[in-house]
Amino acid sequence: MLSPRAKSRLMSSRLGGINSHPAQIRFMLGERDYHLNVEYLGRLEIAISGRFTxxxxxxxxxxxxxxxxxxxxxxxxxxxxxxxAR
Known part of the structure; x- marks a missing residue:
């Protein structure tokens, strides 16, 4: 049976340089004007209430x-x- 470290090395070598960690977006808690540009993909006009804010x-x-x-x-x-949005 492989040790956790050996498993990690084996998985890294099999990935062939592909980063297995997904991209993360981070925001500072003290930052006031943080936002994300979101694109609506529908065809009708809508108004939606933010679930959190x-x-x-x-x-x-x-x-x-x-x-x-x-x-x-x-x-x-x-x-x-x-x-x-890009």
Whole structure:
């Protein structure tokens, strides 16, 4: 049986240089104006309340990108109607 360290080395060698850690977005707690650009992928105009902050976000096909609090963005991005804007 392999030790945890040997397993780790084996897995690293099998990944062939691919980073196994997913990208993470971090925000400073003291930062006031942090936001995430979220894109609405739907075809109708909607207004949705942020689950964490209660803020109302209005999206439409003409202006599909809004700045969203990251705590609310988590819930929006779980839906197929939204994506991270590039």
């Amino acid at each position: 209660g803020r109302i976000y209005r999206f439409n096909p003409v202006q599909p990108i809004q700045q969203v609090d990251p705590r609310d963005a988590f819930y929006l991005l779980a839906s197929r109607r939204f994506g991270v």
